[in-house]
């Protein structure tokens with residue numbers, strides 16, 4: 288992305304927080320101003336009021352410096368507190384934008400990108416941006432102002448002495464840059480290692496059933512030990528940098544003060560300076576070391592912020608591959624006739640990529656119940672995912688009620704199609720929340736009705752917490768059949784004219800299958816239904832069957848006709864896979 292565009296996008300995040308920005312930067316300005324004025328006040332006392340023996344002015348000046356000192360503390364407080372608040376609010380805005388943007392992206396994006404990486408961008412990366420967003424301008428402002436102010440006063444007082452004071456600057460700057468850089472990079476490493484630990488734990492806990500059934504606990508512990516060791520290493524590196532930085536700072540600060548006294552003494556000896564100047568310079572030395580280190584850290588922090596913001600920009604620039612037409616033609620109602628004509632599809636964007644669906648033709652009347660059968664990998668789920676436009680055809684078309692789905696909005700198509708998957712996904716929440724996901728504003732009565740229709744209500748009633756029972760992560764507290772019936776209840780609530788059952792009963796035992804088939808029957812009535820299945824029992828009473836093999840429809844007809852063909856269908860039938 289172009290730098291100017293990136294910069295503009297970044298500035299946009301300051302806009303809603305103008306007031307905070309003003310508070311932050313003006314307090315930084317005040318801190319810098321006070322840092323330069325306070326030592327100058329001391330000079331006034333020593334140089335003017337003391338020689339004149341003006342006790343009243345000495346008292347006033349000391350009082351004024353004391354007030355400045357209190358103000359310095361106050362502005363420092365405001366700056367530290369509200370600067371960070373500014374950063375964290377900007378971070379929250381960016382995070383909200385990023386989350387909303389992620390919700391818009393198409394399946395293909397999530398096929399390509401790992402959850403862990405997306406997570407680390409939305410958490411770690413945004414934190415470094417937020418830090419840079421307020422620290423970088425604050426530090427730059429404060430340090431440049433303090434340093435230029437201090438040295439201006441110093442040069443006005445005694446140019447020779449001020450020039451000598453500049454000499455050790457490069458040494459301090461180099462020291463600061465080396466260790467500050469190391470520290471900031473180190474902290475970044477630590478954050479990465481923490482992300483590794485989290486993703487390792489997540490993976491292992493999610494797969495705990497697999498781990499235990501393969502008795503691979505030792506293996507998991509070993510892998511975790513390695514990740515954990517790398518985290519310790521990263522921390523140790525940071526501590527080394529921190530120790531180097533802090534011990535160095537102190538030596539340099541004391542050394543610098545000592546140098547000022549030493550050089551000052553020599554200058555007084557040779558009549559090139561007076562005592563008041565030496566003392567004032569000494570006080571200045573305390574105020575200028577902090578901005579120097581700030582300036583050193585600035586470069587590294589700024590770079591990290593920029594690169595994190597670039598990664599943020601990359602995601603925000605990512606366009607959903609599936610876009611709504613500029614002038615959508617959503618019909619008022621959908622009856623549910625589906626016509627698929629000469630449809631070709633492949634997952635890869637590569638021209639040479641293998642076709643997953645080849646020249647598919649399908650004609651389903653509204654309210655018809657059809658079956659889609661074929662071996663695993665034939666492309667059945669892919670074909671089903673194309674009707675709600677989760678993926679787009681490379682060639683050919685899909686029409687619903689005679690209108691090409693490309694002319695409708697995704698939202699409209701998807702509200703009209705209900706999908707029941709082989710492995711339904713339940714959210715980590717209550718049964719009620721999981722059912723009402725089908726219609727977030729559903730009333731309690733509607734939810735109960737849906738649960739009854741889906742043959743799950745009797746089971747819910749046996750639970751102590753009923754509808755409020757937690758289902759656990761991905762629904763682990765429920766059996767496969769119970770999860771499936773909850774996902775069917777969702778679709779009852781959604782009440783779409785078109786249904787897709789993708790192997791909805793394939794992984795269930797006979798009893799659950801019976802309950803689900805009964806619920807499915809009820810759901811299907813009056814709707815266009817596509818049943819993808821292995822078992823003949825589910826398929827036999829459909830109106831029509833399409834047989835898929837290697838991405839093509841190889842046979843079609845009703846059960847008896849297909850058997851009579853003595854082709855692929857009857858072969859699958861004889862293998863008992865149908």
Ligand SMILES: Nc1ncnc2c1ncn2[C@@H]1O[C@H](COP(=O)(O)OP(=O)(O)O)[C@@H](O)[C@H]1O
Pocket residue numbers: 398634643661662663664665666667668669670
């Ligand atoms: N998200 C995906 N990205 C790339 N290839 C995929 C994806 N999903 C499925 N495939 C491939 O597409 C082919 C058809 O898969 P699928 O439609 O799931 O078959 P079926 O449902 O008939 O078992 C398989 O070869 C599979 O490897």
Ligand SMILES: [Mg+2]
Pocket residue numbers: 667668669789790
């Ligand atoms: Mg499938």
